[in-house]
Structure formats: structure tokens, C-alpha cells
Amino acid sequence: QVQLVQSGAEVKKPGASVKVSCKASGYTFTSYDINWVRQATGQGLEWMGWMNPNSGNTGYAQKFQGRVTMTRNTSISTAYMELSSLRSEDTAVYYCARGPGSGWEFDYWGQGTLVTVSS
Amino acid sequence: SYELTQPPSVSVSPGQTARITCSGDALPKQYAYWYQQKPGQAPVLVIYKDSERPSGIPERFSGSSSGTTVTLTISGVQAEDEADYYCQSADSSGTMGVFGGGTKLTVL
Numbered sequence: 001q002v003q004l005v006q007s008g009a010e011v012k013k014p015g016a017s018v019k020v021s022c023k024a025s026g027y028t029f030t031s032y033d034i035n036w037v038r039q040a041t042g043q044g045l046e047w048m049g050w051m052n053p054n055s056g057n058t059g060y061a062q063k064f065q066g067r068v069t070m071t072r073n074t075s076i077s078t079a080y081m082e083l084s085s086l087r088s089e090d091t092a093v094y095y096c097a098r099g100p101g102s103g104w105e106f107d108y109w110g111q112g113t114l115v116t117v118s119s
Numbered sequence: 120s121y122e123l124t125q126p127p128s129v130s131v132s133p134g135q136t137a138r139i140t141c142s143g144d145a146l147p148k149q150y151a152y153w154y155q156q157k158p159g160q161a162p163v164l165v166i167y168k169d170s171e172r173p174s175g176i177p178e179r180f181s182g183s184s185s186g187t188t189v190t191l192t193i194s195g196v197q198a199e200d201e202a203d204y205y206c207q208s209a210d211s212s213g214t215m216g217v218f219g220g221g222t223k224l225t226v227l
Contacts, residue, residue: 035216037162045154045162045205047216059214062120095161104209104216105152105167112161 002026004096004110011116017084020113022096029077030054033099035106036070036081038092046092051079052101086117121145121210123219130225137193139222141206144187151189152207153182155200156221162205166191193224201226 007021022034036048049060051070058070069082079096094113097106123143131137141151151169154162164173166182169189179194189208193200206219 037218044203044221045156045207045218047207047218050216061215097162103150103168104207105164105173106154106162106207107164107167107173109161109163 002098002108004098004108006094006096006110006113009114009116011118012086014087014117014119016086016117017082018086018115019080019082020094020096020115022079022081022110024077024079024098027098029072030074033101034070034072034079035097035099036068037095037097037106039095039112040089040092043092048081048094050099053079083115086115088117091115091117121215121217123206123208123217125204125206125219125222127220128223128225130227131196132227133198134195137196137200137224139191139193139204139206139224140188141190141208141219142188143208143217143219145211146184146187146189146208148211149209149213151182151184153180153191154205154207156203156205165204196224196226198226200224 003025005023030053033050035050051058053072072079096110098108153166155165156162165180169184170182181192183190203221205221
């Protein structure tokens with residue numbers, strides 16, 4: 001069965017960077033995009049960007065341009081999202097989600113990774 | 120930046136029909152998608168491409184589109200349908216995703 005398993009919770013200081021992983025199984029990793037979505041406590045979903053694991057091509061929401069980097073390691077079917085220059089407003093649950101590439105339906109989601117930014 | 124607008128809350132009694140709207144200028148060009156999210160859980164896709172229902176999603180969930188507004192309809196609402204619902208789409212170029220602000224569905 002399709003699964004996306006994310007890395008564990010992180011606590012970071014303002015100004016630091018965080019790298020969250022998303023390990024895919026149960027399907028061909030390079031056949032679907034990986035999107036990243038975050039959710040602050042009590043708030044809505046916020047799309048951050050997408051990555052094509054086959055080509056490595058990426059597209060980032062304007063809000064995160066210059067601060068976010070999405071990469072992958074196809075040999076271990078794992079996608080990564082790195083967010084730099086962290087501030088308290090970046091405290092949120094970060095999700096990876098599988099997308100078809102030709103559309104925007106996110107049919108499988110990771111369990112979420114809580115990133116806390118605090119001094 | 121492009122935005123999708125949803126009502127913050129909708130309330131219905133069990134067995135009634137709930138309708139949740141989502142408005143956006145690019146919706147005539149881009150498909151809409153709907154997700155259900157319960158507390159402490161990841162979102163679940165309930166409607167894709169405006170009106171298609173993934174396997175395993177009950178038939179009481181349906182979607183429709185008219186101009187710049189899409190609607191998620193839940194017929195015969197059950198207590199288990201109480202959740203937050205988010206619409207999702209893309210900007211007019213189709214390269215940037217966006218979520219609506221979410222609608223809390225309360226089953227009275």
C-alpha cells in the first residue's frame with residue numbers, strides 16, 4: 001500500500017534551518033510529484049511547493065521563494081524539504097503529499113512533522 | 120497572490136444537506152479539489168477535478184462547479200462528517216497551488 005512516512009518532530013532556534021524527510025513506499029517514487037503543505041496550529045492549510053522526483057524540477061510558492069529547497073534521493077525513494085532562516089511564524093506541522101503531476105489532487109499524505117521554532 | 124474564499128463555518132442537523140462554497144477567479148480554468156480534515160489527522164481527498172469522487176469516499180459527498188464558484192455538497196450529513204473542509208486549486212497559470220481558508224462543518 002502507498003505510504004509516505006515523515007521524519008520526527010524538530011525544535012529549532014530562530015535563524016536556523018530545518019530539513020524534513022518524506023520516505024515513499026508502495027508505488028514508483030519517480031512517477032508522482034511530491035508537494036509540501038504546512039499548517040500552523042489552529043490555522044488552515046498552506047501550499048509551499050512541489051517537486052518532480054524524476055527530473056528534480058521544483059516550483060515554490062512565492063511566499064517561500066529563497067527560503068525553501070525541495071530535493072530528493074531516488075535511490076531511497078525519499079523527498080526532502082529544507083526551510084531556512086526560520087522564525088516563530090514557521091512553527092507548524094509540515095506535510096508531504098503525493099500529487100499526479102498533471103493535476104493537483106493530493107491522494108496520499110504523510111503523517112506530518114511538527115517543527116517548532118523557539119528561542 | 121491568488122486566493123480561494125470559503126465561509127468560515129457551516130452548521131447542519133444530521134440528515135440534512137450541507138453545502139460549502141469556494142470562490143476564486145481562476146476556477147473557470149482550473150479544477151477544484153476538496154479535502155476533509157479531522158483534528159490531529161492529515162487531510163483526506165474527498166473530491167477531485169470538481170466532481171469526481173475517489174474510491175472509498177461515500178456517495179453522499181459530491182462536487183459541482185459554476186463559473187468562479189465550486190461547491191462541495193454532503194447529502195444526508197452524519198455526525199462523522201463533522202470536520203474542517205478545504206478547497207484547493209491552482210492559479211491561472213496552473214503552476215502554483217492554493218488552498219482556501221477552510222470551512223468548519225458542525226453537525227448539530
